[in-house]
Amino acid sequence: MTGAAPATPVPAALQHPAGVWFFDWVIPIAGGAVIVWAVADSVRRRQLTWWLLFLLNSMLVYWMETMGDWGQELLYSPAFARHHLLDWLPVKTPNDPLFMPFAYAVYWTVHALVVLGLGQLLMSRFGISMLRAILILAVPVNYAWDFLVEGIATAAGWWTYDPGMGPSVTWSDGGRITLLWTVGLMCVWPNLIAYWAGKPPVRGLNHLERFLGLRRWTRPAATRSMVPDQAAGDGGVRTLTRTVASQDALLDYDVVVPRWRFEVARFAAWFVVFQLSFFLLLIVPLVLMRVLTGHDSVYVP
Numbered sequence: 001m002t003g004a005a006p007a008t009p010v011p012a013a014l015q016h017p018a019g020v021w022f023f024d025w026v027i028p029i030a031g032g033a034v035i036v037w038a039v040a041d042s043v044r045r046r047q048l049t050w051w052l053l054f055l056l057n058s059m060l061v062y063w064m065e066t067m068g069d070w071g072q073e074l075l076y077s078p079a080f081a082r083h084h085l086l087d088w089l090p091v092k093t094p095n096d097p098l099f100m101p102f103a104y105a106v107y108w109t110v111h112a113l114v115v116l117g118l119g120q121l122l123m124s125r126f127g128i129s130m131l132r133a134i135l136i137l138a139v140p141v142n143y144a145w146d147f148l149v150e151g152i153a154t155a156a157g158w159w160t161y162d163p164g165m166g167p168s169v170t171w172s173d174g175g176r177i178t179l180l181w182t183v184g185l186m187c188v189w190p191n192l193i194a195y196w197a198g199k200p201p202v203r204g205l206n207h208l209e210r211f212l213g214l215r216r217w218t219r220p221a222a223t224r225s226m227v228p229d230q231a232a233g234d235g236g237v238r239t240l241t242r243t244v245a246s247q248d249a250l251l252d253y254d255v256v257v258p259r260w261r262f263e264v265a266r267f268a269a270w271f272v273v274f275q276l277s278f279f280l281l282l283i284v285p286l287v288l289m290r291v292l293t294g295h296d297s298v299y300v301p
Helices: 020-045 050-060 062-072 100-126 130-156 189-197 207-211 235-248 259-293
Strands: 074-076 159-161 168-170 176-178 218-220 253-255
Touching: 020 050, 020 100, 050 062, 050 100, 050 189, 050 259, 062 074, 062 100, 062 259, 100 130, 100 189, 130 159, 130 176, 130 189, 159 176, 189 207, 189 259, 207 259
Parallel strands: none
Antiparallel strands: 074 159, 168 176, 218 253
16 A cells, blocks of 8 residues: 545546745745744834734634635645645645635735735826825726636646636636636735735824724824934934934834733734634625525535
């Protein structure tokens, strides 16, 4: 015997994926390095940066991915290094890849930067609000984004939708990419969370922080100015003044509680919004669609 038989059959399209080493090594190392940089930057600034908050919270919604994959009949190649931390979930897709949490951190952060950067261009060009810009961009940006990523992935044998719900394209090796479900659904959450979280440089509390009441722990910023060297009197005061100014000079609020408490509250606000919105806007519709339609897959039982 060469080993135990797999628990479920594997589509031919996934049996020999390209670039396995890239996913098993480069993505975890690169993704981990980006997170370490964001942590170090937050320590240096003595406050949680937008980068760290977005990277970590994007990673922390990963645990729900496998349930959504079950709902959309998405299967990853078993050739990738896998983990078994989510086997306790009642519904899940087989073959949870080890690289995916790190890919999540970078994938959603880059998407937010792209859509908000384009949104700023529309705002400056046409004088519209960011919300209106996001609404204009949501469908074309996400379809282009999804077809680029999913198209390459399904053609390269990294993952596939089998059989997949609704219209789909089948590549020569048998890999499939869906055209409506779930691409249309993906036009909602990524753009909404990008809008709620804002984009650096963030001068004030973003939408989700204001919604969860963090404004009560702040007050409008006092006028900040550097203390001239000759008036400061000693280098220690000048250094402290410069340090505080470099961190908070662009903010339009001052924190009126201990800073550590405020930063913990900010992280909690981001965590709650990311977790609930991801679950309600993506996982619930995906699982319900499969359950209510009775759609089935021999590869994702």
